Amino acid sequence: MSEAQQTAAPSPKSGAAPSPRRADAILRATAIRKSFRAGERRLEVLHGIDLALERGELLGLMGASGAGKTTLLNILGLLDSPSSGEVHLDGQSAWRLPPTERARLRNAKIGFVFQFYHLLSELDAVENVLLPAMIAHSRRDYQQRKAAYVQKARDMLASFGLSERLDHRPTQLSGGEQQRVAIARALLRDPDVLIADEPTGNLDSATGERVLELLLEEQRRRGISMLLVTHDERLAARCERVVYIEDGLVQADSRTPIPQ
């Protein structure tokens, strides 16, 4: 599928725009700036970033610590507002929506996988996976769909090799297991975009490799877009396209290399 989209992608306009634009980009950031107030001074972290994530694309986001990767990711994930610029998710200008609509959009279209898994310690594996569905629906709607969701969550966990761990709490799971639960949670609502922030950063290399395999396999199989933030060159090498962020700007895009 990604192959098809690659071929469908129009060739970049020569030297005009710093990043490619396609009509069917699922997530597009335009001229994103972000500054923080640090005491008296304003500190600008992002200086106007343009970035488009195509449907089905696996995009790696690299950059040194403090380059602004996480800030950009939070803005793209609709968790943090840009100081200026726009984020379009599936054609909607997300930061122009009222907060409730934006939360709904985040729930329906974005799945997060965090470095530290971020599971709720009070809930068991299945309940953690079900959480996005519980957030999405009113009590009555959820009750009507509950059986289907529970089945889906159990199936997913089972296919991730966690069938013996369904009613275990996060503290009873290993790091790799927790991250697999988190991946299942991110996929429950069949999102259009997966945002993974150093998903293997907290795992040993063998476990990290297995988790990454699982993540990439699901991304390919479902044909969803994924934004993968990483330090790891080897990991980046597995992405179709890699964007380098430095000092709050896109310094390099593997598809449209900036002339040195």
Next chain:
Amino acid sequence: MFKTFLSLRYLRTRRTNWIGVSGIFVAVAALIMILSIMAGFLQESRDTLRGSLSDLIVQPRFDTPGRDGRPLLKDGAKTLEIVRADPRVAAACLELQWFGLLTMEGRQMILSDPMMAGMSGVHLVGIDVEDELATTDLRAALEAPPRVAVQRVVDVEDPFRAPPTFDPGDDVPRPRVVVGEQLASRWGMSWGDEITIGTAVFDPQTGEPSDYNSMDFQVAGTFRSKENEADLGRIYLDRRDLADLLGLDADYNTVLVRLHDYERHKRAVVADLRERLAAANLLHPPDSSVGRWEVLTWEDFRRNLLAAIQNEKALMGVMLSLVLVVAGFTVFAILSMMVSEKRRDIGILCALGSTSRGVLALFLMIGAWEAVVGAGLGTLAGILGATYIDSIELWLSSTFGIQIFDRGVYLFDHIPHVIDPLGVALIVLGAVVCTLAFAALPAWRASRLNPIDALRYE
């Protein structure tokens, strides 16, 4: 949906939440128990205040002749007839009340102790037995088990009947009286004892004391009312005997009226009786300055004391509500702690699509569950505690060997309680509102958390 699910889960899995629940539980249970028991005491005080009165009291002025020149207080039968004609009236009786001095042969006068001076001021109440029994609580007073060693009357239906130890052959027959049990006990009276009651009589024209009349009576028995003062100084006698003693041109000065439904009809009946009795020239016209006071409900009659009781109850409720505030603080502290601890969870929920309003609702709901569970259990415990307070007190007293409630102090021998459903509902409502108010601040803080900061926190 996640709010209900997660709030219940947090409530269940985090033990600190149960401190909040316990706080509310204790506060609600204590409030209900204390207010119910105090309401019981106040109810008893109210009953005491009502005492020997009936629902309504008609007291025509004694000094003023009626419009046709006849004294007002000679038309008892007519007054009764008018009162009883009202269908809302269940019963009515005439009384002639006066004050007298009691002396008894053989008692030494001890001037150094006025209470033992061989003479007592007494409140004389002349009654028609049958009417009185139908209208007032006299029957209960005659039947009440004695608290001191005294002799009750032989026959409640005819309290002035000769007592068994009395031999009428001994002496000339005397009119008989029924004496308050504490008065009888203090004077060492027993069946058939002879007492002398004297009284000053006033000249109706000049208003000066014009004579001192006295008569001998025989003790037929004793009574115990709920009024301490009555038991210490009241003597019941036949209304005609008292009229004889007074030698006045009056045979009643009070009419007591019992209604079928006091609460519903009291105001209307008071107004109607004023109207009708005045029209029959038995009272002053209702618009005159004295007429207003001639027909009263017993509550009007004891208005100040009743108002004092009501004040006491209201004030106590307000003071005790502070307990709820303390419980609210507990919830505030616990939820604040929880918001700090659960920063990461809040961030996760936001990332998964919850709004800040959802987070607010989640933490408010935790407060609400604490309030509902705490207040529910507290209500149950409070009602049970108030209902069985007597047994609880007895058990505590016997277990720890100390007397908590001295039953000798009061005229009732149990710990009274009145559970007022409205009061209980208000307490529960107060607990829930108070808890929610205290939960609001931490919940609001949780909703204001920036999910980014919350997630960065590891």
